Amino acid sequence: MSRLIGVRGWILALLGLVAPLAVGQESASDYAIQVPLSLSGEGPWYRLELPMAVHMAARYADLRDLRVFNGAGEVQAYALSLGSARQHETQQDSAVKWFPLRGPLHAEQSPGVRVQRSTSGTLVEVLGEEGARADQEVLRGWLLDTSAIEAPLQQLTLDWSAGHEGFQRFSIEASDDLQHWRAWGDGQIARLTFADERIDQRDVRLPGQSARYLRLLWSSPRQAPQLLSARLLSASSDRLAAPLSWSAELSPSSAKAGEYRWDLPLALPLQRVRVELAEANTLAPVSIAGRREGQVQWQPLARGLLYRLPQDGQEVLQDELELYGAPVQQLRVQVDERGGGLGSAAPSIRVGIRATQVVFLARGTPPYVLAIGKAAGSAASLPLSTLIPGYDDQRLAALGVATAAATPLLEVAAGAEQAPGWDWQRLGLWAVLLAGVGLLVLMAWSLLRARPAAP
Structure with missing residues (x-):
């Protein structure tokens, strides 16, 4: 023991x-x-x-x-x-022109109009319907010229003359040709006065669609107020690509006619490759393949046209190809020599991965x-x-x-x-493990030697 x-x-x-x-x-x-x-x-x-x-x-x-x-x-x-990719929204607040729409007070149909446009297509005048009696017409609504706004319309803001208090409700319709109209719902504005305090509700939400013209027709009351201003808030959304981190220039590890190879320190998930086009007037159809260390077969990654050419007095450059995150340690660029190649010197490249x-x-x-x-x-x-x-x-x-x-x-x-x-x-850790195993063997051997012989 x-x-x-x-x-x-x-x-x-x-x-x-x-x-x-x-x-x-x-x-x-x-x-x-x-x-x-x-x-x-x-x-x-x-x-x-x-x-x-x-x-x-x-x-x-x-x-x-x-x-x-x-x-x-x-x-x-x-x-x-x-x-990662992000959504970027740009908002713009624009003042627009407005034109009166007149018609009979109790008519059910929308007022008929004739329009005059400038050479650019912008409205310059809206005329009443031919044959209508001016003494029977009232101001039924307003036509807004939004043709200068290309982005989807998000909000309408109106200001109107004094003397029109309470709630005002109107329909909103949109058109691109002033003949075919689509309903955008109803809008409501309000001006309330109480004890020398005034509350204005001037903003109306829009459905976030594009239109060249908006038609506002008052339903309650039936007669529209005189407008002082009309503004539209538009918003465009752009999808920003995921930011990239780019390497320094990498020289090829091997080069021969129409084929260049690069070796990276480890397999990286490459998103893009940028090939140096050192000479002007370069046109090169290329294919890019990659493989990891130890692999024999090359995997095709991208195919495209690289160029550096003059156009309209300026130089246009296309020197990048998308690789879509393929893990690559070796890159091979093959050039179709019928386009003249990439020049006399071997090109360098830059590779990009997601930042x-x-x-x-x-x-x-x-x-x-x-x-x-x-x-x-x-x-x-x-x-x-x-x-x-x-x-x-x-x-x-x-x-x-x-x-x-x-x-x-x-x-x-x-x-x-x-x-x-x-x-x-x-x-x-391995030394600890081996030493422990050795001592267990020694302990077992010592116990076996010390065990008394059976009678």
Whole structure:
């Protein structure tokens, strides 16, 4: 029994010696590249637009080998935010011309009109229906000329002369040719006065569609007021593509007539490639293929026409092709020489991937350092909603900004293969495991020797 206790003591002692290897904290020195960060704006959260050179210096495309350290060498909590497409809305407030619509007070049909247009198509006058008696006509509504507004109409704002108080209700119709009308519903404006206070309701929501003309016909009361102004709020929405992070110029690793190849440090999800067109009057049909390291077959990625040509006294340039996020480590560009090729010198390229932001919670003392490039990296990023309670896109845009220092060391590492290094933490864990197995075998052997022989 005492021998068993002694063996156990040896095991515990050995575990105590090697435990620091197994649970030791990460250090910036474990990473191939360390980039100083400068902070500006309000913290404690900061966002960093990750340079493309950092992506190319990483050991893993998903950036699992990325960390942020403070001045005391402590790891900072962080999240990764991938750039995405966004909707951008532009609003415009425009004053428009208005023309009176007259007709019998109790007529059910809409007032008939004749119009006169300028050479540009804009209305200059609206005439009453021929044959109608002026003494039997009243102001029934207004025709608005919105032909100068191309964006969808969102809101109508009216102002009218004094003396017309209370609620006013009218129908809204839209047309592009003044002959065919489509209903846009009803509108209501109001002016209320009480105890020297006045309340105006002048805005009317519109359905967000485009139209060259609007017809407003009053239904309650039947007679329309005199307008002082008419304004329309229009809004156009544009879809902005996901922002990209571009590499520096990359020279081909091999070149021959009509074919060029490039090797990247690791397989990256490429979105676009930009080919240098050094010479004017270049016209080149090209096809692009890619493959990962170890693959034999090339996978077609894109086909298109690149050119740099004169047009109307200016130069037009088409030097990019879409690759749609295919993971690629080797690129091949084949040029149809019937177009004259890409020139006498081998072209360089730039590759683009979706931009990535690193958002981290600054804790402790500066300076802060971004570290990248660990052979046995493991993911440690948090979801943004966990890192920033109550996270939304507006709050993300208001965070402080971190900037990575431009360092030649980073550029060198990004363009070269990184030699694998020793992972001392993993080696230490294996040493613990093997030592434990060896001691268990020794303990079992000692117990077998000490067992008394059967009588």
